[in-house]
Amino acid sequence: MPIGRLRDLIGASLAALPSGPIAVAYSGGLDSSVLLHGLAGLPAARERGLRAIHIDHGLQDTSREWASVCIQVCSALDVPLTVLSVDVELSSGLGLEAAARRARFSAMQSALAEGEIVAFAHHRDDQAETVLLKLLRGAGPEGLSAMRKLRRFGHGHAWRPLLGAARTTLRTYADQAGLVWISDPSNANPLIDRNYLRLEVLPRVRKRWPEADASITQSAEWIRAAADFIDEQSALALARVQGLDPATLRYRQWLELPDALRDPVLRRWLRAIDLPEPNRYQVSELVRQLAEAAEHKLPCIRWPGAEIRRYRDLVHALRPMQLPEAQWRRPWDGVTLPLPAGLGALRLVDNYGRDITALAEQPFAVRFRRGGETLRLSSNGYTRELRDLFQEAGIPPWERGRIPIVVDADEQLLAIADLWTSDAGRKRFAQHACRLVWEHALTPA
Template sequence: MNRRLRDVLEPALAALPDGPLAVAFSGGLDSSVLLHGLAALPAARARGLRAIHVDHGLYVDSDEWTQRCARIAADLSIDFASVRVDVPRGSGLGLEAAARRMRHTALQDELRAEEIVAFAHHRDDQAETVLLKLLRGAGPEGLAAMRPLRRFGQGLAWRPLLSLSRAALHSYAEHHQLNWVHDPSNADPVFDRNYLRLDVMPRLRRRWPEADASIAQSATWVRAAADFIEAEAARALAQIQGLDPHTLRYREWLALPDALRDPVLRRWLRELGLPEPTQHQVGELMRQLGEAGEDKLPCVRWPGSELRRYRDLVHARRPIEMVPATWDKSWDGRPLELPAALGQLQLVDAAGAALATPLHETLRVRFRRGGESLRLNVGSHHRDLRDLFQEAGIPPWERGRLPLILDSHGTLLAVADFWLGSEGRALFEALELGVRWCPHVDRAEPGS
C-alpha cells in the first residue's frame, strides 16, 4: 500500500502547475494519510508543504483536536496553521452544508497566491457525492462530482486520492500506525452523507461489490460530457449576450437546445457574480418569457438575484431596493446622499471637484411621480420623461430610481446626469458647474 500511494501521488504531483502546496488537514484518517504520504515526497516538501486546519468549534473537544493536529504536523516537520470559524446554526443550509461553506471560505482566505491546497477525498467520497447529486436532481456538472483540480480562491483545489478507496487509505494508516482524530459526527446518520455511507452504500456493495468504482467511473464519463457542454455554453453565451454584460437576448436563449439552456444561464450569472436559481426557478423563467405578452414585464426572483425582461432582453441584477415614495430633499449643491443605495448626487467644477460651499439658490431633489416633462432646448416643446426613457431604452424599473433636480419653483432642471433641461443648462453654465451622479449600484445608461 505504501508503494501504491506513492505511485498515485508522485505523478499527480509532477503534473501540478507551479505553486506552494498545502493540505486541508482535519486530523481524520483521510487527511492524515494524505499529509503523511506527501511529507514522504521531497518534491512536495520542496513546494513548502504545510498543513491548514479549520476548527469549526462545534464540539467541546475541538481545541484538543487542533492541538493534536499541530503535534502530528510537528512530528512530520511540517508547518501548521489553524483557523477558527463560527458555523451559523440558522443559515437555512443545514449544519453539514453550513460547516462545509465556512470551511471552504476559511481555507480560501488562508491560501497564499497561487497556492495549491490538497483535499483527501477518495473514491468512496466520489461515489457518495454522485448519489447525493443524483438525489438532489443535479445536471451533468453536478453528477460529474469532484474535479481532480479546479480553481479555489486565489489558488487551486487538488484531489489526488480520487482513485483510491477508503479501505486502501485505512490499510496505509494502520501499516504506518498513524494516530488520527475520530470525529463522532461521522457516525451520525442525521447527515445525508453519513446516511449514504453507513446504510446505503454497504447494501449496494453487497449486491454490486464494484459499486464505488463503477459510480466513480460514471462520474469520469459525465465529467467529459460536462466539460464539452460547458465549452459549448461559453460559445453560445458569447453569441446571445447583449452589449451590456448584464443582458441576454431572451428569444435566442429560449431557442437553445435543452442541454445548453440551463448551462448558459448559470454561466452568465456566475460571470456576473450573482447567485444561481433552482431548477424550479429556471422553469418559471422559461414559462414567463415564453408566455408573457410584449406589453408585460416578467420578473423571476430568488435570494440575491432577479431577472427582468424588457423589450428583447433579459436583465440580471441584484434585487432592487425601492425608493421611498415621499423622499424629497432641499439641496444646496454640496454632495447629497440618496436613498435606496443610489449613491451620491454632486455638482462639480471643470476639474471634476465636488462643490464644497453651498449655493445661494436652493434646489430640490426627488424621484419620479409620473407626468414629469423636460424642455431640452430653448424654444422647444416639453418632452414627457416617459418618452425620453423609452427612446433611451431605460428599463421601467430603473426610471423611478433616477434622481430629478428641480428649482425652487418646481421646474425640472435635470434628470440625474442623463439629461439637462434648457433652464438647468442656463443655470449650471452660469455657475460653471456640472451635474454628476455617483451611484453605488449598477444603473441603466441611455442607449444601453
C-alpha cells in the same frame, strides 16, 4: 494494497502536478493521516515544501485535543503544521455539514500562498457518496460529475490523489504503517445525510452490486467529460447571446439555445456579474414567462439577491432595487444633496468642476417622477413628454422612477438628473454659472 503501491499511486499523481508547494488538509482522521504519511515519505513532495494545515472547527469538546494529536504527528514526521481556528455559522441555513465545509474551505483558501496546492484525502468511497448525494438533490451534470482530481482553489489548486483508492485500502495502509488517527464521533451520526448513505445505504448496495463504487466513479468520469464539454459550449453560447451591457442577455437567442445549454449559460452569466443563481423552478418560470408574455409586458422573476427583468429585446439581471418614496421632495440650494434609496447625490459645479457655494433662498427642489411630466428642451422646440424621452433613450421602465428631477418653486421641470436640461433650466443654471452633476453607482471614477 501494500504501503509501497499506495505511495506509488500518490507519487504518480504528484509527478503530474503543476509546480508549487503542497499543503495537506490534515484533519487527523484516518484518510488525511494516510495521505500525510504517504506524502511525507516522498522526497519529491518534501522538496516542494510539504506542510500540513489543521482546521479546528470548535464543534467538539475535544477539538483542542485533536489539534494536539495533529501537532505530535506532524512533529514526528518533521512536517510543519499550521492550526487554524474557525467559527462555523450555524444560523446560515446551510446545515451543519455544509456550514462547516464552507468555514473550512474559506480558512484554507486564506491560508494558502500563491500557487500552493492543497491536498485533500478524498477517496473512491467519498466519490460514490458525493455522486449519490448530488443525484438525490437533483444536481445537473456539473454536480453529478463529483470531485475533480485537480481544480483551481483560492490562490492555487485543490488536489485529490486518492480518488482511485478505496476506503478499505487506506485502512490497510494505516494498519501496516502503524498510524495513529482520530475518530470523529460525528461520523457515526446517521442523521447526517452523508453518514446515512455510508452507514445504511451503500453497504446494502455493495452487497448486491460489489463493483458499485467503481461503477459510480466510472459514470462520474463520463459525466465529467460531458460537463466539461457543456461548460466549453456555454462559454461560446454566452458570448453570442450577451448584450453590450454585461448585465443583459438577448432573450430570444437565449430561449433558442438547446435545453442542455440554456441553464448553464444563464448560470455562467450570473456568476460573471456576481449575482446569486436561481433554483431549477425559477429558471423554468423565467423560460415560461419570457416565452409567453406579450411584447408590451415586463416580466420579472426574483429570487434572494437578484431579479431578472425584460425590456425590449433584452433581459436585465440586477440586484433587488430600492425605490424612493413617492412623495419624496427636498428644497435644494445647490450643494451636494444625498438622494434616498442609494441613488447617489446631486451637486452643482462651476465651469471648472468645483462645487459651488450654497445659493440663496434654495431656488430649486428635487423630487422623482410622478407621471405626466413635460419639458421644453429648446426655446423654439416642442414641449416633450418625459415618458417619450425615456423611451427614445431606451431607459428601462423600472429605472425611470429612480432618476432625480430638478424643479423650480412652480414645479417647472429644469433638469432630469444630468440627462436632459430644459430651456428654462439652462437659463436658470446659467444665471449661477453652474451645471448639474448626478453622482451615482454608474458614474465613472
